[in-house]
Amino acid sequence: MKPRRHVSQLTERARDWFELVWNQRDDNAIFELSAKNAVGYAESDIRYFSMETFKEFRDNVLAAMPDLRIDIEAVIEQSPDVVVRWFLTGTHTGNGFGFPPTRSRVTLRGMTWLRADDDNKFVEGWDCWNQGRMMQIFVGALKGNPDLEEGSP
Numbered sequence: 001m002k003p004r005r006h007v008s009q010l011t012e013r014a015r016d017w018f019e020l021v022w023n024q025r026d027d028n029a030i031f032e033l034s035a036k037n038a039v040g041y042a043e044s045d046i047r048y049f050s051m052e053t054f055k056e057f058r059d060n061v062l063a064a065m066p067d068l069r070i071d072i073e074a075v076i077e078q079s080p081d082v083v084v085r086w087f088l089t090g091t092h093t094g095n096g097f098g099f100p101p102t103r104s105r106v107t108l109r110g111m112t113w114l115r116a117d118d119d120n121k122f123v124e125g126w127d128c129w130n131q132g133r134m135m136q137i138f139v140g141a142l143k144g145n146p147d148l149e150e151g152s153p
Helices: 009-023 027-033 051-064 131-138
Strands: 034-041 069-078 081-091 105-116 122-128
Touching: 009 027, 009 051, 009 069, 009 081, 009 105, 027 034, 027 051, 034 051, 105 131
Parallel strands: 034 122
Antiparallel strands: 069 081, 081 105, 105 122
């Protein structure tokens, strides 16, 4: 039997971010887990200067993929930073981002690097995942291309 490892409060909060904010769609968790001055960074130098702006993005993703689920594959912590490797699955059945549903399955792997303050509230976050691929799926650009459809690296 393997000994149980201690899970720090910071690692637990990072896990809560994905479970509560994404999987349970808890709007309040966005603001409870983040500092008031939190800033998020996405690919292409996109910045979310408020959690309200992040919430709008998250709501669009969830509107596009109502069955979205994010599973955590690994967490590494070096306080005040914690890095989460995750795997997203969903089906494009909604109108998020203004695109009509393609009914395409979406699978993406990504990493999120979070930095916490002394109260373990997230003050910065960096997302690294293929947002362009997700948008290509939403516009139907990958339909019929077996090299780019689900299951491709």
